[in-house]
Amino acid sequence: MKIADASLINVHAILPASRVNGPGNRMVIFFQGCSRGCAGCFNPDTHSFEIRRLCSPQDILSARRNNIEGITVSGGEPFMQPIGLLKLLKGARELNLTSVVYTGFRIEELDGTCSACLPFIDVLVDGGYEDALRETTLLARGSTNQRIHILSGRYSEADFYMPGKVEVVIDSNGVVTETGFSRIELRN
Numbered sequence: 001m002k003i004a005d006a007s008l009i010n011v012h013a014i015l016p017a018s019r020v021n022g023p024g025n026r027m028v029i030f031f032q033g034c035s036r037g038c039a040g041c042f043n044p045d046t047h048s049f050e051i052r053r054l055c056s057p058q059d060i061l062s063a064r065r066n067n068i069e070g071i072t073v074s075g076g077e078p079f080m081q082p083i084g085l086l087k088l089l090k091g092a093r094e095l096n097l098t099s100v101v102y103t104g105f106r107i108e109e110l111d112g113t114c115s116a117c118l119p120f121i122d123v124l125v126d127g128g129y130e131d132a133l134r135e136t137t138l139l140a141r142g143s144t145n146q147r148i149h150i151l152s153g154r155y156s157e158a159d160f161y162m163p164g165k166v167e168v169v170i171d172s173n174g175v176v177t178e179t180g181f182s183r184i185e186l187r188n
């Protein structure tokens with residue numbers, strides 16, 4: 001579904017704080033919509049382009065907690081909403097927040113508004129998850145085709161040693177969300 005105002009972001013979910021989606025404590029924004037169809041994708045609920053929740057980049061950043069050091073953008077496919085992504089990244093940089101972005105594209109495929117995002121990204125993890133190339137020992141990614149691109153001097157690869165591979169969040173309504181780079185079995 002086409003969004004009338006392209007600077008708005010169709011959001012799947014927002015985690016206010018996470019320690020397994022990049023260095024330190026990060027707000028994680030999952031974009032809604034992806035047509036890449038990677039086999040074994042961890043987040044199939046993010047594939048539909050139906051409107052889930054439209055947010056302005058300013059509203060997303062205004063809702064941040066004080067103790068986060070940056071944002072991580074995942075999906076879905078962030079570069080399939082490039083105008084909203086660019087505004088979000090510029091806003092984060094103005095607030096001195098770091099930015100980590102996950103994409104199914106390879107960096108060489110990004111052009112136009114997508115490549116204009118790159119100067120505002122500190123670390124780009126590229127390549128869609130491939131089940132056949134799954135490797136559980138990798139830092140911050142799930143399969144060996146995915147690459148970590150350090151695009152600024154704000155982080156090094158060593159910063160991606162995180163306290164765990166997976167995190168379970170239970171919100172105030174009792175909704176349980178699992179995030180990270182592994183899967184665990186949740187029992188009722």
Ligand code: SF4
Pocket residue numbers: 034035036037038041042043046075076077103104105128129
């Ligand atoms: S690009 Fe990402 S969200 Fe899209 S299918 Fe591949 S792994 Fe899933």
